[in-house]
Amino acid sequence: MCNNCIDKMEYLSRDEMKLVQGERLAKVVKKVYDNVAIYRKKMDECGVRPCDIKSIDDITKLPFTIKHDLRESYPFDFFSVPKSEIVRVHASSGTTGKLTVVGYTKSDIDMWAEMVARCMRMVGCDNNSVVQDSFGYGLFTGGLGMHYGSEKLGSMTVPTSSGNTLRQLQLMRDFEADTICCTPSYAIFLAESMSKEGFSDRSEFKLKRGIMGAEPWSEEMRRDIEHRLQIKAFDIYGLSEIMGPGVACECEAQDGLHFNEDNFYPEIIDPDTLEPVELGESGELVITTLTKEGIPIIRYRTRDITSFKTEQCSCGRTLIRMNRIFGRSDDMLIIRGVNVFPSQIESVLLNIGDRVTPHYQILVDRVGALDTFEIQVEMGENLIGDNISAIQQLKKEIEHDMTSNLGISAKITLVNPNTIARSEGKAKRIIDLRNVVK
Amino acid sequence: MFVNQIAVFLENRKGRVGDFARVLADNNIDLVSMSIADTKEFGILRAITRDNALAVKALRDAGFTVTSSELIGIEVEDVAGGLSAVLQLLDDGGVDIEYLYSYARTEANRAIIILKANNVDVALSVIAKNNIKILENSII
Known part of the structure; x- marks a missing residue:
């Protein structure tokens, strides 16, 4: 791909795309059946053979892959090529302590960079852009994933990685970065740090856009980031099991994420019945890698909850769009029988305005047979009044908004600013003590 | 003021x-x-x-x-009934007090009362009318 030319894959008709996907799927299924014992076993158990896969619609015959499968094959049992062909590994940590390891061939790295470059073009980057990559570099895919894509596009790439906020801000100003890549919670942290570190004059910065992902965030949080940093903030989606950032991304219309479906085939299923949902309904996102060599993944259950958009995007691309990730089926809390997503809580707090910060922590516990549900909310730096009733009023207002948005009541505890830990990677907002042995 | x-x-x-x-x-x-x-x-x-x-x-x-x-700060003599007399005047004048606290300046035998009133203008006129000494930051 040249720097600024059009990628025809982004503009195929539905039928053309399905043909490409079908051919690629048949190839990848044959490859994993021949090379990966776990896949062969799973397919044999379902009674499906590679020759049964003739078009993309046959994908529903194939078994799912789950995180547990990858973890159990630690470190390299899922690789479908000899180690000599692997040029890089990444890994994501799990709560159980075992890493999920993924391997990339030379051509995987090229494809990944091409997909990230495509995403960056979608949000308006080109070879004149100065891209500050503040995702963590290392085993996490965020930093290096964005880095290779940015270089592929020809942008001036500044590999700051995460952390050291003062230096981040200095370089952002001095190098005239117009694009920052980071997690949404780090973007808020950067904005908060700007005034604290004495960078109060926004005109010193040339920042125009942010490419953000790696944790679920809401539309309200996007508006908050855009307001604080005076940029446009775009949602990028990815996961290491599939590749890393660049699986899907918003375009300048900011109206859903275009799925790079020529390489990553998305399905949305009902997580209970495992059947595909009707087009436009929400469910769990399932992804199949169509061209990856190191670790091809068949029907990976992401646990991410979203839905497809059915109408065509105003940008003209025909790549299917999904709505922003609403939550994770494993982040989803079931409290007193009601499904609660952290993103709902964040939306409520952002609507309260600057009397509170969008930082919160959820504490769930069980006393006897009853779930307790507490949300700790940080006050803003300005106290709303010097009397008790003003604060009690604020607390009541938050309690009321939470109840009407979540469908269950929560105890609100107001805490001092900056007491809830900020993350430079993924935010840890939920403490669920119900299943902990006490 | x-x-x-x-x-x-x-x-x-x-x-x-x-x-x-x-x-x-x-x-x-x-x-x-x-x-x-x-x-x-x-x-x-x-x-x-x-x-x-x-x-x-x-x-x-x-x-x-x-x-x-x-807030309004006033100074009264540090004797029994000092606070009560002032509160009575404010009460008679229709002033509600949200909160108050006080401290004594023992060397001057004076007591300082800091109060938050719901109607500041009325409170100030009651204070002025009764020649109660009002404090400013500079003399706190």
Whole structure:
């Protein structure tokens, strides 16, 4: 791909795309059946053979892959090529302590960079852009994933990685970065740090856009980031099991994420019945890698909850769009029988305005047979009044908004600013003590 | 005409008042007076210092939620019935008091009363009419 030319894959008709996907799927299924014992076993158990896969619609015959499968094959049992062909590994940590390891061939790295470059073009980057990559570099895919894509596009790439906020801000100003890549919670942290570190004059910065992902965030949080940093903030989606950032991304219309479906085939299923949902309904996102060599993944259950958009995007691309990730089926809390997503809580707090910060922590516990549900909310730096009733009023207002948005009541505890830990990677907002042995 | 007061939100957590005092100490700010209103879950600490502007900045930098407000300060003789007489006058004048606190200046045999009234203008006219001595920041 040249720097600024059009990628025809982004503009195929539905039928053309399905043909490409079908051919690629048949190839990848044959490859994993021949090379990966776990896949062969799973397919044999379902009674499906590679020759049964003739078009993309046959994908529903194939078994799912789950995180547990990858973890159990630690470190390299899922690789479908000899180690000599692997040029890089990444890994994501799990709560159980075992890493999920993924391997990339030379051509995987090229494809990944091409997909990230495509995403960056979608949000308006080109070879004149100065891209500050503040995702963590290392085993996490965020930093290096964005880095290779940015270089592929020809942008001036500044590999700051995460952390050291003062230096981040200095370089952002001095190098005239117009694009920052980071997690949404780090973007808020950067904005908060700007005034604290004495960078109060926004005109010193040339920042125009942010490419953000790696944790679920809401539309309200996007508006908050855009307001604080005076940029446009775009949602990028990815996961290491599939590749890393660049699986899907918003375009300048900011109206859903275009799925790079020529390489990553998305399905949305009902997580209970495992059947595909009707087009436009929400469910769990399932992804199949169509061209990856190191670790091809068949029907990976992401646990991410979203839905497809059915109408065509105003940008003209025909790549299917999904709505922003609403939550994770494993982040989803079931409290007193009601499904609660952290993103709902964040939306409520952002609507309260600057009397509170969008930082919160959820504490769930069980006393006897009853779930307790507490949300700790940080006050803003300005106290709303010097009397008790003003604060009690604020607390009541938050309690009321939470109840009407979540469908269950929560105890609100107001805490001092900056007491809830900020993350430079993924935010840890939920403490669920119900299943902990006490 | 008014006395400036800072109000600080306090989480109901061990050591928070100590944290507040340490910020003032570290910034060499002298505390003139202070009181705490508390509920089961949180409290509000109200204080007057020798440099409220600096105190607000230092406390915010240290992660406190802070506001400042203008209150009425009056001075009465430090004798039995001193407070009662003033409150009676304000009450008769139709003034509701949200909160007040006081402290004695023993060397002058005077007592200082700091109060927040719901109707400031009425309170000021009652004070003026009865020749009660009103305080300003400079003489606190």
